[in-house]
Amino acid sequence: MLQEIAEQPAALAQTITEERGKIAQLGKFLQGRGIDLIVLVARGSSDNAALFGRYLIEITTGIPVSLSAPSVHTIYGAKLKLQNALVIGVSQSGEGEDINRVLEHSRAAGAYTVGVTNEAASSMSGLVDETLLMHGGRERSVAATKTYTGQMMLFYMLAASLADQKPAFDYEAIPDLAARSLEQQPAILELVQRYVFMENCVVVGRGLAYANAYELALKLMETCYVVAERFSSADFFHGPLAMVERHFPVIVFAPPGAMLSGVRDLMRRLSELHADTLAITGDLEVAGSCTRAVILPREIDEFLAPIPYIIPGQLFAALLAEAKGLNPDSPRSLSKVTRTL
Amino acid sequence: MLQEIAEQPAALAQTITEERGKIAQLGKFLQGRGIDLIVLVARGSSDNAALFGRYLIEITTGIPVSLSAPSVHTIYGAKLKLQNALVIGVSQSGEGEDINRVLEHSRAAGAYTVGVTNEAASSMSGLVDETLLMHGGRERSVAATKTYTGQMMLFYMLAASLADQKPAFDYEAIPDLAARSLEQQPAILELVQRYVFMENCVVVGRGLAYANAYELALKLMETCYVVAERFSSADFFHGPLAMVERHFPVIVFAPPGAMLSGVRDLMRRLSELHADTLAITGDLEVAGSCTRAVILPREIDEFLAPIPYIIPGQLFAALLAEAKGLNPDSPRSLSKVTRTL
Numbered sequence: 001m002l003q004e005i006a007e008q009p010a011a012l013a014q015t016i017t018e019e020r021g022k023i024a025q026l027g028k029f030l031q032g033r034g035i036d037l038i039v040l041v042a043r044g045s046s047d048n049a050a051l052f053g054r055y056l057i058e059i060t061t062g063i064p065v066s067l068s069a070p071s072v073h074t075i076y077g078a079k080l081k082l083q084n085a086l087v088i089g090v091s092q093s094g095e096g097e098d099i100n101r102v103l104e105h106s107r108a109a110g111a112y113t114v115g116v117t118n119e120a121a122s123s124m125s126g127l128v129d130e131t132l133l134m135h136g137g138r139e140r141s142v143a144a145t146k147t148y149t150g151q152m153m154l155f156y157m158l159a160a161s162l163a164d165q166k167p168a169f170d171y172e173a174i175p176d177l178a179a180r181s182l183e184q185q186p187a188i189l190e191l192v193q194r195y196v197f198m199e200n201c202v203v204v205g206r207g208l209a210y211a212n213a214y215e216l217a218l219k220l221m222e223t224c225y226v227v228a229e230r231f232s233s234a235d236f237f238h239g240p241l242a243m244v245e246r247h248f249p250v251i252v253f254a255p256p257g258a259m260l261s262g263v264r265d266l267m268r269r270l271s272e273l274h275a276d277t278l279a280i281t282g283d284l285e286v287a288g289s290c291t292r293a294v295i296l297p298r299e300i301d302e303f304l305a306p307i308p309y310i311i312p313g314q315l316f317a318a319l320l321a322e323a324k325g326l327n328p329d330s331p332r333s334l335s336k337v338t339r340t341l
Numbered sequence: 342m343l344q345e346i347a348e349q350p351a352a353l354a355q356t357i358t359e360e361r362g363k364i365a366q367l368g369k370f371l372q373g374r375g376i377d378l379i380v381l382v383a384r385g386s387s388d389n390a391a392l393f394g395r396y397l398i399e400i401t402t403g404i405p406v407s408l409s410a411p412s413v414h415t416i417y418g419a420k421l422k423l424q425n426a427l428v429i430g431v432s433q434s435g436e437g438e439d440i441n442r443v444l445e446h447s448r449a450a451g452a453y454t455v456g457v458t459n460e461a462a463s464s465m466s467g468l469v470d471e472t473l474l475m476h477g478g479r480e481r482s483v484a485a486t487k488t489y490t491g492q493m494m495l496f497y498m499l500a501a502s503l504a505d506q507k508p509a510f511d512y513e514a515i516p517d518l519a520a521r522s523l524e525q526q527p528a529i530l531e532l533v534q535r536y537v538f539m540e541n542c543v544v545v546g547r548g549l550a551y552a553n554a555y556e557l558a559l560k561l562m563e564t565c566y567v568v569a570e571r572f573s574s575a576d577f578f579h580g581p582l583a584m585v586e587r588h589f590p591v592i593v594f595a596p597p598g599a600m601l602s603g604v605r606d607l608m609r610r611l612s613e614l615h616a617d618t619l620a621i622t623g624d625l626e627v628a629g630s631c632t633r634a635v636i637l638p639r640e641i642d643e644f645l646a647p648i649p650y651i652i653p654g655q656l657f658a659a660l661l662a663e664a665k666g667l668n669p670d671s672p673r674s675l676s677k678v679t680r681t682l
Contacts, residue, residue: 036422037378037405044579055410059417064378064426066407069396071548071575075599076400081377085405098575143580200541200568207412222580227541227568234412234439238385239484239563242672258416273674331583333614 001141001223001318001328005311009179011136011146012307015153016172018135023154026114026130027161033112035086035162041068041102042090045144045215046116049151050090052211052306053159059208060159060167070098073105082111088158089115092139092147093337094122103128116154118147132158141329142336143223145314148215149178149307169303177300181311184294185319188312191292192320198249200227204236205253206262208302212253212310219317223328226320233259233266246274252290253309254281257302264289280312342482342564342659342669346652349487350520352477353648356494357513359476364495367455367471368502374453376427376503382409382443383431386485386556387457390492391431393552393647394500400549401500401508411439414446423452429499430456433480433488434678435463444469457495459488473499482670483677484564486655489556490519490648510644518641522652525635526660529653532633533661539590541568545577546594547603549643553594553651560658564669567661574600574607587615593631594650595622598643605630621653 038057040050047067054065068087072078087106089099094117104127107113115128118139125131134150156171201220205213210232217230231240233252244250250270254263260283267289270277277290282300287293294312296305321328379398381391388408395406409428413419428447430440435458445468448454456469459480466472475491497512542561546554551573558571572581574593585591591611595604601624608630611618618631623641628634635653637646662669 036425037407039405043576047576047579055413055417058410058413058421059419062420062422064380064407064421064423066378066405069399069548069551071573071600072396072399075548075603076396078400079403080399080405081403082405084377202568207410207416210410218580222583225584225586227543227570227584229568229570232412235384235388238388239559239672239675241674242563243566243568244674245566259412262416331580333582333585334580 001143001145004139004141004146005314005318006182007136008146008149008311009175009182011134011150012153012178013175014135015150016157016175019132019154019157023132023157023161027158030086030112030162034084035063036084038063038065039068039082039085039087039106040065040090041070041087041099043096043099045148045218046090046092046151048211048215048218049148049155051214052152052208053155055208055210056155057159057162061162063162068102070102073102074098079105080109082106082109085111087111087113089113089124089128090151091124092118092144094119094124095337100124100127116151118150142331142334143219143317143328149310152307174304174307177304177308178311180297181308184312185315188294188315189319191294192316192323194292195320196323198226201249201251202229202231202236202240203251204231204233204266206232206234207259208306209253209255209259209309212306212313215310216251216313216317219314222331222334223317223321224324224326233262236266244270244273244275247276249276249278251278252280254279254283254286255300255302255305255309256282256298259302280309342484342486345480345482345487346655346659347523348477349490349652350516350523352475352487352491353494353519354516355476356491357498357516360473360495360498364473364498364502368499371427371453371503375425376404377425379404379406380409380423380426380428380447381406381431382411382428382440384437384440386489386559387431387433387492389552389556389559390489390496392555393493393549394496396549396551397496398500398503402503404503409443411443414443415439420446421450423447423450426452428452428454430454430465430469431492432465433459433485435460435465436678441465441468457492459491483672483675484560484658484669490651493648515645515648518645518649519652521638522649525653526656529635529656530660532635533657533664535633536661537664539567542590542592543570543572543577543581544592545572545574545607547573547575548600549647550594550596550600550650553647553654556651557592557654557658560655563672563675564658564662565665565667574603577607585611585614585616588617590617590619592619593621595620595624595627596641596643596646596650597623597639598646600643621650
């Protein structure tokens with residue numbers, strides 16, 4: 001897992017190089033075809049990448065995006081009206097049966113289908129209209145890291161290709177920013193000792209950082225066996241805040257940008273409740289108001305932040321698992337390809 | 342909270358009587374107008390009701406449904422292409438600022454807008470094209486119960502009115518089924534003693550029962566301060582299963598229907614892991630394979646189950662809070678109307 005975390009800057013750069021031309025063409029084709037709705041279909045970490053894609057695509061293109069409920073197709077056999085839709089399956093292995101079934105149904109219903117996968121020769125690639133590939137080699141750890149950020153990168157490229165106007169981000173900068181995040185490894189190795197006996201926690205992020213809250217919580221559940229909740233800061237105020245008592249651990253993604261003032265409000269409220277807060281942030285006010293912080297370069301704004309910000313989270317999960325005497329590469333009860341319908 | 346739980350059968354019956362005519366007309370109007378996409382906008386328990394609505398509407402009508410990410414509108418200022426969309430805001434008070442902002446933006450973008458609320462004179466009612474009301478009086482407990490099931494009932498009625506064919510359910514039966522669930526109160530009063538020291542748990546449901554997993558988890562977080570995760574059984578296998586160790590508490594919604602065989606598989610896996618399972622079920626095989634069960638009438642199939650099945654969950658949360666010496670009506674750190682953007 002640590003090795004695959006470290007491979008990310010190179011893998012991301014290669015994905016940009018290899019897929020740039022294909023995605024630019026696909027964007028032109030889809031703009032000509034006219035797309036009213038984009039549906040994303042995924043499970044696990046891929047579903048978290050899709051959650052990021054949802055925000056990025058809606059903000060960048062104005063096209064409404066829906067995260068599919070696979071069972072509507074696979075268990076209830078509903079036939080959705082998807083004639084003008086783009087349906088994108090996201091699966092590291094390309095072998096998720098439920099994802100592939102939704103893609104088949106959607107194509108039969110007239111949708112244009114795209115697969116986002118790490119495996120060019122997968123079942124998914126065989127059944128979609130177009131395949132977008134992550135480049136950076138097979139992922140061997142059960143806990144996904146480089147495929148999560150690879151999927152995010154493909155969503156940056158796709159969103160840019162579907163936008164009417166120049167987007168608010170330049171994704172070419174991301175591999176270098178990812179490399180800078182890796183420099184945090186020694187600091188995080190020390191930091192995790194403090195969390196060895198943490199049994200549960202909440203991870204908070206909002207907007208473009210929301211998916212990272214889901215992804216870090218999933219990493220903590222699967223590699224560290226911590227009961228980790230995930231919320232947007234807005235949803236957190238609608239009920240779950242009541243759980244927070246003195247020393248309750250809350251991990252917050254707080255990149256500079258439009259979301260920051262809301263995150264600062266949350267940090268003040270958590271401080272009043274004497275929560276134990278860990279922020280991943282480039283904002284010095286947030287860093288100064290929390291119990292512990294991982295401080296990233298201030299110039300990484302929230303549009304470029306999702307990938308550089310999840311890397312300290314991945315390192316935190318992998319190093320905490322090791323500090324607890326667990327093997328993050330093969331969590332108990334799990335296998336790399338999960339078969340569900 | 343207990344009083345409002347008990348009011349539900351009468352409140353549901355009244356909502357059917359009062360709103361039936363209006364919703365039938367609305368359905369005809371919308372079928373004539375042509376709706377390509379339905380977007381649901383909500384927070385907290387209302388968002389859980391919307392999650393139920395999403396499954397029910399897609400299965401019943403074939404129209405794709407998206408659960409809105411309000412910050413896309415309120416923080417990032419995106420202008421979504423919603424000309425052929427129906428956008429439904431769901432808010433008990435009708436005063437959620439972010440929900441109302443999304444409704445305003447959507448209406449300006451050409452969408453037809455509907456408000457689902459408990460307050461006829463709310464800000465929401467003033468700005469939408471049509472308001473659907475729950476009938477059953479103001480909700481005084483901070484923890485929503487009768488408004489959650491009232492919102493679900495309005496989704497049943499709306500889905501039926503938008504369907505091309507006769508739907509797979511007769512919602513008129515639900516108030517009586519809800520009354521039968523209330524008969525479980527003495528059994529649940531005894532049951533909760535066993536859970537007084539439970540610090541965390543996972544709640545599982547899938548498909549039409551998925552929203553109830555979110556809602557019961559939220560009730561446990563806000564009234565009992567239990568760190569309660571919520572998953573579909575499919576997502577649970579993608580990572581979070583690793584958390585489960587001997588005696589880890591898992592609460593499962595298992596109504597008879599298309600989802601049941603998958604739930605039985607999950608129960609077998611949890612049994613191998615020696616988890617401590619509590620099922621709310623009408624299936625005797627599931628009831629026989631779990632640590633504890635709340636057994637509901639076998640004839641309640643999954644299409645009618647969501648309301649009668651959440652009631653034992655509501656009772657469980659309210660009675661567990663009391664057994665822990667907490668006041669479920671006014672959880673610490675929360676207020677009835679939550680203001681977020």
